[in-house]
Amino acid sequence: MGRTPHADRSSRRFSRPRALLRSFGIGLAAASAALLLVGPWTAGGASDRYDDIALFANVLDLVRKNYVTPVDEHDLMQSAMRGLLQELDPHSAFMSKDVYDEMQVDTRGEFHGLGIEISKAQGGYIMVVSPIDGTPASRAGIEPRDEIVSICPTEVPEVWAEGETCRTTEDMTLLEAVQLMRGKKGTDITIEVFREGFEAPRSFTIRRDVVQMASVEGETLSPGYGYLRVRAFQERTDEELRTALAELKRDNPAGLQGLVIDLRDNPGGLLNQAVAMADHWLADGLIVYTQGRDEALRQDYSARPDSEGTYPMVVLVNEGSASASEIVAGALQDHARALVMGMPTFGKGSVQTVYPLDGGSGLRLTTALYYTPAGRSIQEVGIVPDVEVHPGSPEKSVLYRGVRERDLRGHISHDAASPDASADASPPPDPQGEPEAPADSASEAAPDADDEPDVLIARALEVLKSWTYFDRLSEQKAGLDSASAASSGRARRPE
Numbered sequence: 094m095g096r097t098p099h100a101d102r103s104s105r106r107f108s109r110p111r112a113l114l115r116s117f118g119i120g121l122a123a124a125s126a127a128l129l130l131v132g133p134w135t136a137g138g139a140s141d142r143y144d145d146i147a148l149f150a151n152v153l154d155l156v157r158k159n160y161v162t163p164v165d166e167h168d169l170m171q172s173a174m175r176g177l178l179q180e181l182d183p184h185s186a187f188m189s190k191d192v193y194d195e196m197q198v199d200t201r202g203e204f205h206g207l208g209i210e211i212s213k214a215q216g217g218y219i220m221v222v223s224p225i226d227g228t229p230a231s232r233a234g235i236e237p238r239d240e241i242v243s244i245c246p247t248e249v250p251e252v253w254a255e256g257e258t259c260r261t262t263e264d265m266t267l268l269e270a271v272q273l274m275r276g277k278k279g280t281d282i283t284i285e286v287f288r289e290g291f292e293a294p295r296s297f298t299i300r301r302d303v304v305q306m307a308s309v310e311g312e313t314l315s316p317g318y319g320y321l322r323v324r325a326f327q328e329r330t331d332e333e334l335r336t337a338l339a340e341l342k343r344d345n346p347a348g349l350q351g352l353v354i355d356l357r358d359n360p361g362g363l364l365n366q367a368v369a370m371a372d373h374w375l376a377d378g379l380i381v382y383t384q385g386r387d388e389a390l391r392q393d394y395s396a397r398p399d400s401e402g403t404y405p406m407v408v409l410v411n412e413g414s415a416s417a418s419e420i421v422a423g424a425l426q427d428h429a430r431a432l433v434m435g436m437p438t439f440g441k442g443s444v445q446t447v448y449p450l451d452g453g454s455g456l457r458l459t460t461a462l463y464y465t466p467a468g469r470s471i472q473e474v475g476i477v478p479d480v481e482v483h484p485g486s487p488e489k490s491v492l493y494r495g496v497r498e499r500d501l502r503g504h505i506s507h508d509a510a511s512p513d514a515s516a517d518a519s520p521p522p523d524p525q526g527e528p529e530a531p532a533d534s535a536s537e538a539a540p541d542a543d544d545e546p547d548v549l550i551a552r553a554l555e556v557l558k559s560w561t562y563f564d565r566l567s568e569q570k571a572g573l574d575s576a577s578a579a580s581s582g583r584a585r586r587p588e
Contacts, residue, residue: 149173182459184445190453191272200363201328206275207282208304209235211267218242218287219262219270225304233299235286242294245283246273259285276301308362311337314554317350323370326362326417331369338373338401349402351557353550354421355409357435361416364444364463368394371424374431376400379466380424383444390461405560406431407553410476415439422476423465432560434480434553442472480556482549 153173157166174187188196208228212220219241224231245259250273253260262270274282280301285294308330310322319341323330341349361367364383371380375396382393408422408431419438425431444463448456464470 178456178458182443184441184443184457185459186457188455188457191268193449193453193455195268195271196447196455196457205278205301206271206304207233207235207299207301209274211241211270213262213265213267213270217263219244219265219267225306228304229299229302233297235297235299236288238289240287241270241284242287243285244270244273245285247276247280247282259283278302307333309333309337311341313341313344314353314550315558317345317347318352318554318557319345319349320353320355320550322355323359323418325359326364326366326370328363328366330362330366334370334373349404351404351554351560352406353409353553353557354406354431355550356414356418356422357409357411357549358413359415359418360413361418361441364417364420367417367420371421372396373401374406374425375428378428381420381463381465383461383463385461392461405557407556408433409549409553410435410438410478412436412439412475414476416441419471419476420463420465423469423471426476426479427466427469432480432556433476433478434556435478435482435549437477437481438471438475440471440473440475442470482552 153166153169156169157164171187171189178185178187207230208225209230210222210225212222214220217240221230221235221237221239221241223237224235241262243259243261244265249258260273274284276282278301281298282301283296283298286297287294306324306327308323308325308327310324312320314320319338321334321337321341323334341352364381368380376398377396380394380396382391384391406425408425410418410422410433414422414435415438419441422431422433422438426433442462442464443459444461445457446460448458450456462470462472
């Protein structure tokens with residue numbers, strides 16, 4: 094991969110627009126020579142592109158020379174790249190080094206920090222959703238609904254004023270708070286916390302440690318009936334799933350009679366991990382397929398012969414279930430392997446490829462759409478549950494309405510994503526490159542779905558037990574019919 098003009102500090106200054114144009118021109122001339130050999134672009138098209146690049150360089154130079162205050166050209170170029178990707182779709186983006194590093198941390202599910210799930214309302218302080226069990230924050234006594242009013246980091250950022258050692262979180266973004274609270278294992282950080290019952294904020298000094306976020310957790314709801322909570326699709330999700338299933342089998346030696354898979358508020362993650370999860374319960378057939386602009390780039394993901402079992406399953410979803418979550422729910426639904434219950438899902442039916450760039454930044458680009466085994470695109474419309482359950486707001490007794498794909502500016506429409514939509518050629522998708530589905534916030538750990546009413550889990554367990562009950566009735570009836578037929582045959586047998 095070639096180096097970009099802003100790969101490092103020594104090359105971030107464009108003192109001569111003429112030199113900038115010359116470098117653009119050389120690269121464009123080389124590209125044009127190559128294109129003449131294969132012929133996809135016309136000479137006129139190349140000329141138009143050269144004019145656009147020259148116009149961009151002219152605007153950059155005018156801003157640099159004439160804007161009311163001095164500007165950082167590196168920041169300008171970063172903004173230009175962000176703007177370029179923003180015009181495509183909500184999931185294509187240029188990622189600065191900090192954002193790219195954060196995405197990789199989320200994918201790995203492991204970091205050095207405090208171990209708290211946080212959120213933030215506009216104009217408010219950072220709010221603790223929950224401390225993760227066994228982490229430094231939990232041991233230090235941090236509690237849910239604590240407000241972190243200020244952060245005193247170990248290393249004060251260079252942009253802070255001289256002598257400033259702490260900063261209020263009122264005007265801080267979640268990403269900024271996360272970056273301040275994360276740090277090397279063994280280092281200390283102080284946070285000012287206000288809690289109901291406190292007369293004033295209190296200081297908590299916490300020593301950072303390795304924090305591992307479990308993406309899969311399991312428990313037994315009732316003898317023979319298991320529950321799996323899947324928070325995200327990270328690098329270790331399939332491994333954690335196998336461990337959770339093994340523990341459920343150990344706790345239920347007579348075997349599982351039913352299983353609830355909770356995908357509520359799961360923002361997605363890695364495509365290969367979603368395929369691996371669905372494969373546990375499918376013995377054959379298609380799990381999902383991806384399709385780029387070129388029909389030749391279709392990639393099928395199929396189930397392997399072995400499967401986990403034939404016990405009945407219920408998959409719980411809501412409007413926060415997106416991307417990889419929808420792949421799992423759609424595959425199990427299309428194969429009639431599970432009953433999907435809850436609310437229509439987010440509706441993100443696109444695949445993103447992540448390209449690392451020089452200087453530690455990255456490019457997230459939508460390169461394909463995915464389709465369920467039945468050939469359905471869920472783009473914009475989501476997965477419609479077999480049993481739709483609308484949990485009400487406990488405060489207002491109204492139906493919950495969250496942001497979905499169709500609410501995002503510039504999203505790909507369902508019609509455009511339909512399998513027969515015409516398309517041109519595009520680069521092949523990276524099967525492991527699908528990052529998390531859209532989220533409006535960053536956090537030290539992804540928020541849990543604890544606020545979702547547990548009545549849905551109880552309803553799912555009820556359905557599973559009824560399912561098993563009617564299956565047994567059918568088996569008994571079949572046995573009685575067979576016995577009756579055999580008895581009738583003996584009665585008619587001649588002496």
